[in-house]
């Protein structure tokens with residue numbers, strides 16, 4: 161499950177410059193310059209440009225080089241809490257510039273990656289005072305070393321002695337490292353690789369709260385997140401900072417294509433987090449926007465303009481799409497969802513009969529028409545809750561309704577105030593991850609009605625975050641997979657294609673297991689979850705023969721152990737050979753999740 165909670169910009173979206181285009185800031189304020197700073201006497205200011213780079217980007221950075229300055233004068237960007245400088249990488253830097261008034265200046269800008277005066281990479285860009293219209297310039301930067309620290313800056317400077325007195329406007333900066341699958345405007349390689357190594361099946365986008373908007377006007381709007389970056393205005397996201405929308409709908413689709421997974425794509429459904437619902441007689445515009453969004457993803461370029469837009473951006477073929485979610489957590493707006501769902505699902509089902517639509521209220525509460533085939537359930541609670549509710553879906557009626565556990569995580573040890581800070585987990589712990597694993601055993605046992613599940617939220621920038629815990633933490637140079645990441649990965653890579661009935665684990669206990677079989681690979685997977693503080697021994701009597709050689713992968717550690725920037729590998733999976741027979745014993749360590757792999761003979 162993905163949404164930008166300081167996880168897109170500055171996270172999986174590979175752009176390295178923060179506030180690169182001065183989107184959604186107030187000109188002539190210090191705040192408008194966040195992440196930028198003047199160098200050696202330069203004067204910089206964000207202005208409302210009288211001739212802006214585009215209507216989407218009305219602001220520019222104006223540089224004034226005062227008379228009498230000497231040495232390198234200009235400005236720098238600190239990145240998203242640092243910039244990784246890697247000598248194995250070639251960086252692509254670009255920006256637009258113009259002179260608001262023509263001048264005789266004929267010089268160059270020096271573009272660098274540097275720290276405290278030490279320059280790791282530098283390039284020169286010709287700058288001409290005759291350039292009064294916006295001109296984009298681009299350079300490659302190849303560092304000569306890889307400093308351990310990420311406290312580095314991207315800088316643009318001029319030789320003060322020959323640029324004194326010049327006023328130059330800049331817009332739409334960008335600095336990219338190499339990206340995942342070399343995708344233009346793509347993803348940070350280490351983060352995308354970490355996610356891909358979980359072997360996921362789908363990617364829920366674009367949120368979560370961050371789709372809904374605090375108001376209708378600040379909702380996520382797909383159409384302003386596609387096309388040239390200079391045409392993307394960005395928006396004030398729901399987590400207190402401006403989203404560049406450089407990671408937009410097309411980038412999300414490429415993420416799915418490059419990771420060979422499918423999207424579960426949400427459409428805005430007329431409800432914003434200020435608890436305002438669009439009246440039914442005003443929904444048509446938003447339903448049309450949803451239709452256009454879907455057509456952008458799967459439409460026929462020959463017959464639909466938004467599909468043609470997709471084709472014009474380089475992807476004439478439709479993307480994979482089966483699941484479309486109508487809104488997010490509409491149990492907050494369940495009264496209006498009665499008509500919002502009726503109209504969205506009614507019209508979208510007619511327009512796209514092969515798609516499957518997910519409702520986001522509590523199942524059957526309120527009663528919705530047309531009856532949803534799919535619901536998205538969310539739960540955040542304590543580790544104990546997840547263990548006590550490992551049988552949550554057993555009681556669900558089998559009535560042709562299927563469930564997406566779109567968000568779940570053990571986030572606190574304080575049952576009295578789960579979302580509060582007291583008892584809140586900064587990172588998943590062994591105990592929280594083992595608790596989640598017990599609940600996931602329940603997903604497997606009820607896989608006839610639970611069709612998809614995803615931990616939430618996914619990514620966390622340890623330098624600036626709005627939610628904890630998350631599945632994968634990161635900073636400017638490193639990725640920190642959590643204990644819960646390894647549990648997700650273990651379940652995902654030991655999935656099986658069918659669930660084999662076994663003597664049910666007892667309710668409200670501490671020991672849970674599931675037995676699945678992969679009929680193609682002819683593997684048998686037995687996942688064992690021990691939530692107890694002491695080891696648990698058990699005997700398995702299989703109804704079929706297996707070869708003696710097998711494997712067991714275990715995630716275990718002390719209950720409150722976490723992987724974090726200071727202890728990145730406190731708990732990692734370990735795999736051992738294991739001898740199987742048709743009847744065999746296994747001892748699950750205290751606080752552990754085990755995946756036993758046996759091979760059918």
Ligand SMILES: O=S(=O)(O)O[C@H]1C[C@H](O)[C@@H](O)[C@@H]1CO
Nearest residue numbers: 368369370488489567616617
């Ligand atoms: O405050 S919450 O409503 O719990 O926020 C949660 C639920 C929402 O869908 C998601 O965006 C967020 C974190 O994953």
